[in-house]
Amino acid sequence: MNVRQTLTAAALFLVWTNAAGAAACGNSAAGFGAWLEDFKQEAASEGMSRHVIDAALADASYDRAVISRDRGQKIFRQSFEKFSARLITPARLNRGRALLQRHANLLRQIEARYGVPGPVLVSIWGLETGYGADNGNFKTMQALATLAYDCRRSAQFTQELKDALKIVQRGDMSPAQMRGDWAGEIGQTQFMPSSYLKHAVDFDGDGRRDLIHSTADALASTANFLRGSGWRPDAGWEEGEPNFPVFLEWNQARVYARTLALLATKLSGGQ
Template structure:
């Protein structure tokens, strides 16, 4: 789930009263900021021992800041974006996966109302159906971006959410590897969305959006359902469900691509 999505987790919104320390625009002050954040862990409703263990070796990442400053995908036209991200092989693979997981998709649609082609389109577009989830340490990325002044409050909220994931034992810090901006799992949830919408669909006691396909697909459907997905209705431009897809990603080229991919996977495109 790309960085343009602005997801707020109400009970963890960052206020000046609980700000750990001043932000910075370079690595010099990061260690002091990190240590202050750890010291203030309790103010965020976090277990200080969990935060200390998770963040004590986290370092500032110049790579993450550089990537944050150079986002270009959404400057493309729809035609350019679609050509860059989608091909016929992806559509065929989505159709095959729809058949392979037909029972799971049917169960998910009964529960959440979201049809398989839409989930498959998101799955394919985000990570090529789990083929590449990113391999950057999520806590390091989020700590760097929380410290960086450009969007400090937003990413501090994401960092707190990521630590909640660790605290409730859905994943360990070492397991939390993802995209450069901290997106996690096979459909690239922001940490705040993970906390709010991830479900344990395989009932193994943890919400695992990296390894558990049932958790991944059901959580994606749950997100859309909670955003207002209308069961049994179309998802093309001008529909209520198309507006729900905009909750997944604000970039118009991305939403249009999901919609068209889903139609093609369903055999209607």
């Protein structure tokens, strides 16, 4: 290798190490600002509107509350008996039954198109947000940026953050409207941005896929997700039956999937 080749190689090494350092994740707030600026450049280089990027991330900061929630998910370690008893309360059952009646026509239309029965959709709605009563109040962009910067699942949440920007760019929501749970879940049934892009539908026909304010869009999109995950119409959903694995696509925690199946069975009139 001659001197010119050596210098070129050294220059390339410096470029590579600087890029790697700039893109590095972190476990404290110290490097978040620099990481965020690098992310913005990366998103712009992939075709995202600079206006959308700047508007969505203008006030994003490292959110310690998000990190605390991410590190403290102990509820899924509970026994099925304890977990299900905590979530399937008489009040939740009664509310679910009332909503099945109120939205009977809508749910019939959704089942006709996607093959997913009303009790299943209402059960997800109830477990995720208390039937839309609590969609979460975390700033979605800030939550996703924090988790994308954090080293635990950086690659996964970097892509989710890019997908959230795409939702804004295609006009479904403004950055200010994007509020939800701590991990970036959006809407009445808590869609991650990647699932929103793939499965959100405009079922009420107003020209927008609004999973926050439109019950029709939220429930139909949930049915579309389940169908896309392998839901079989008229098949069972209890553990060991054909549709139970689809619940695990919705949430990988088996205790949650079993609770979801139980609530759907109760709402459908079973024991």
